[in-house]
Amino acid sequence: MSLDLDYLKLKIELFLLRKKAKKTFPEDLSNLTLWSQSTGLKVAVIDNDGFNLKTNLESIGVSVTVFYDYFKPVSQRQEKRKPYPFSQYDIILCDINDVASGNDGFGELQGVGAIEALRYNFPFKMIIAYTGNPAALSRRIKKEKSSNLVDKIYDKQWAPEDFMETFKESSKSFSNPEARWQFIRNRLTYLDAKEKEIDKIREAFVYSCLLKGNPKFLLRADAELENLTQSTLKFLQQGSMSDALRSGLSGLGLISDVFGIVAAIKGT
Structure with a gap:
């Protein structure tokens, strides 16, 4: 009873x-x-040059997986290219240059196509453009009036402490x-x-x-x-x-x- x-x-x-x-x-x-502000967050980084701040993020409890392309490699020439599965990640950092190989329609800013696909497929993920040319991306976003394309733009030239401070601020959304x-x-x-x-x-x-x-x-x-x-x-x-x-x-x-x-x- x-x-x-x-x-x-x-x-x-x-x-x-x-x-x-x-x-x-x-x-x-x-x-x-x-x-906690960052513990347990899962971050995917898409960058053909790798990511040298992985240990910095891991030091505050963030799980980081680095992808060198948006698409998986193919074993046959005519095989249709498929993106890696990104649904399990909370935050996706995506470079702008050379991360959607084989997609020539985006010119020097190939990663924009990858970001557009990520935004469409995962509307509730935090998507951050990680680029050495933030001005070019900002101009494109303004020109196309697509302000919702990315949630943040990070500059690759930031010092590690600046990157970490900005990331911690962004992670407050979680x-x-x-x-x-x-x-x-x-x-x-x-x-x-x-x-x-x-x-x-x-x-x-x-x-x-x-x-x-x-x-x-x-x-x-x-x-x-x-x-x-x-x-x-x-x-x-x-x-x-x-x-x-x-x-x-x-x-x-x-x-x-x-x-x-x-x-x-x-x-x-």
Whole structure:
């Protein structure tokens, strides 16, 4: 009987937490400690010249994988080139020159084509252009009015300390609730999500943060968040979301990443 009573109390508390999430906004969670700033982040670097700051990032708990091309190598001349799988990474740094070999349509800025493909296929990843010619990329972005193409532009000529300081600032989008939500909201707006849809996702995001902020809920967090995710996804699919948003949110894996659920159910 005691176990049943405890379970009922927990269900009531979770229900009240769901109610609270409806009226709470990410900026109200500024004092909530969620995740360490960089530990656990997975970073992919696409650069034909390699990446000499790998150990710098690993020293602060970041997992780094270096790819020397956007495409996998082929064994036969006529074989269709396929990109490496980048879905498991939180942040993708992509060089601009010579990282999409065989794609001559982009001239000296071949990597722009790779970045465009990354942005289309992974709308909720942080994509950072890592280039020795940031001015050329900035001019192209301005000319084509594609400001959402990349989230940041890093200069290869930065000193290691400047790179690390900028990276730590960028990684706040994965640790600070307000910064994380602003990043998600920007991506949703880019995908033409309606305000009603955005608010539903905001509610789910806040709920996941509140669960993480109260350790006693962690044992129930997985099931509760999965139920909320499924119901939210169903709501969105019944709405008038754009095809890009529908594609971007399809599957529990990606939508879990959007809500911060994976981080929320980790141990304290």
